[in-house]
Amino acid sequence: MNLSTNQVPLSRKKEIFPLSLLCLTVGAFAIGMTEFIIMGLLPNVANDLHVTIPQAGQLITSYALGVAVGAPVLTVLTHRIPQKKLLMLLMCIFIAGNAFSVVAPNYYLLIAARVLTAFAHGTFLGVGSLIAARLVRPERRASAVSMVLAGLTVSNIIGVPFGTFIGQQLGWRASFGAITVLGILSLIGIVRFIPEIRQDRPSSLSQEFRSLVNPQVLLVLLTGALACGSLFSVFTYITPMLMSISGFAEHSVTWILVLFGFGVTIGNIVGGKLADWKLMPSLMVNFAVLAVILILLTLTFPNPYLAVISVFCWGVAAFGVMPGIQIRIMNLSHEAPLLSATSSHSASNLGNAGGAYLGGLAITYTGLTSLPWLAAALAVLGLVGVMISYGVERKVTMNTRVSIHR
Structure with a gap:
């Protein structure tokens, strides 16, 4: 271009x-x-x-x-x-x-x-x-x-x-x-x-579809959906959690959500810088940190002060992965990236809906306190997806180098 x-x-x-x-x-x-x-x-x-x-x-x-x-x-x-x-x-x-x-x-x-x-x-x-x-x-x-x-x-x-x-x-x-x-x-x-x-050579529709159905691209789309599912499995029900577990009044929840929003914004910016530095390693570390923070929510939410701090940290980690996911998709489909890049937002919205649905099931059968465990499990699955994608890429790179040396 x-x-x-x-x-x-x-x-x-x-x-x-x-x-x-x-x-x-x-x-x-x-x-x-x-x-x-x-x-x-x-x-x-x-x-x-x-x-x-x-x-x-x-x-x-x-x-x-x-x-x-x-x-x-x-x-x-x-x-x-x-x-x-x-x-x-x-x-x-x-x-x-x-x-x-x-x-x-x-x-x-x-x-x-x-x-x-x-x-x-x-x-x-x-x-x-x-x-x-x-x-x-x-x-x-x-x-x-x-x-x-x-x-x-x-x-x-x-x-x-x-x-x-x-x-x-x-x-x-x-x-x-x-x-x-x-x-x-x-x-x-x-x-x-x-x-x-x-565009020097506009991509054809068949090229766009081939880029989209690339197993690596589909894996990263799934990983992005898991990240959003992890976020919305808790965020959808954050108000009742803060009120019933942490003991906050309803009017206080609004300000906590504003603080969460600041964490999300900081995470988005920092995640972009880390992805520019080391894309796949930063994604793996970010998913791991996100899973740990979500597990810690089960311990911090009963304490109002720790709950506020952990909600902010959760916001930073939750959105820290988003720029890296988008860039990873664009890198993998660089010859015809349009359909893949736009489909990532479809996958994200499906993840949002899926996370909210799974969160509702978790509340029905195990209660509000189980939501961070559900979100952490989804984050771990996202981490596994990134690790598989990174491992496949490294294997292909090594095989290419060996064939060249031959």
């Missing part, structure tokens, strides 16, 4: 690249808001549209399914569109979906608007990650990807609470209006600051 003939002098690239990455981060920030903001507005939406809370909860489920299905489908349909134009198209879909959410007159049309918005989610983050990696030096690729993904994490610290406040004060439709404005700002930034990226 090369920049188009409208290249900028090297002295100006330092000014333009951070700003272009920021445009992608703003887009990811808006996407994070639209995914999670509905959680804080469920009662408002349910009352306004005259549905039950469980029915309103389907707005979350439909979005997750839209991401899981939409990312690969939309990628297949648009894989020949130049990446900057594709990014602009995806943001237009995102803006349209949120604008339709503002005016949706009933429950079913709101679900349709949510699914439309979700279709842009995974493909935007996948394409955005590919572009971010090409805007920086090769040794800074993981850090660039983590900067884009930081938009998702920061949205949970700032965007979701602020958007929820707007929705509670001005009505839930106002929250989606604010997200629409953010989408427009991101689109303007993409048009103005993202450079044209020319």
Whole structure:
């Protein structure tokens, strides 16, 4: 991949690249808001549209399914569109979906608007990650990807609470209006600051599928799903855990979750830097640390002070693996990375749903205190996946060297 003939002098690239990455981060920030903001507005939406809370909860489920299905489908349909134009198209879909959410007159049309918005989610983050990696030096690729993904994490610290406040004060439709404005700002930034990226030889659909079904790529996708499953098996039920096990009042949980959000953001940034340094070793260490921290949660949660510290550390470790997973997928499918990169977000959302489901089963049969053990087991399975992937790669490398020497 090369920049188009409208290249900028090297002295100006330092000014333009951070700003272009920021445009992608703003887009990811808006996407994070639209995914999670509905959680804080469920009662408002349910009352306004005259549905039950469980029915309103389907707005979350439909979005997750839209991401899981939409990312690969939309990628297949648009894989020949130049990446900057594709990014602009995806943001237009995102803006349209949120604008339709503002005016949706009933429950079913709101679900349709949510699914439309979700279709842009995974493909935007996948394409955005590919572009971010090409805007920086090769040794800074993981850090660039983590900067884009930081938009998702920061949205949970700032965007979701602020958007929820707007929705509670001005009505839930106002929250989606604010997200629409953010989408427009991101689109303007993409048009103005993202450079044209020319593909010397656009990958065919068959190449994209071959990259996706590469056993190594499928293994890393599974590993990413396990990481997300580990996270959401606990995070989905973190409020009742902090209230019933640690003894916190409901209003205190909000601030603990904000602290968790800071941990997630720090982990995402540090994970990107570690992946730039030593990708596979850092992933293995991170998964191992994550499993240990989750096991320690069983000991620390009964103590309120230790619970707060461990929740923060858990956030750092949980998201420390995410940039490395994305870069690993991009490295393995470098000749045709688009479908694989976008499918990683489908796998992540399936992991989110699977983790929440398994967590619910664990609560039903063994109680809240068993959730950290479940999450630790999923993290250990993720560690095994990384170790297998690393071992296979080393074996192939050694065999190649032996054949060359022969």
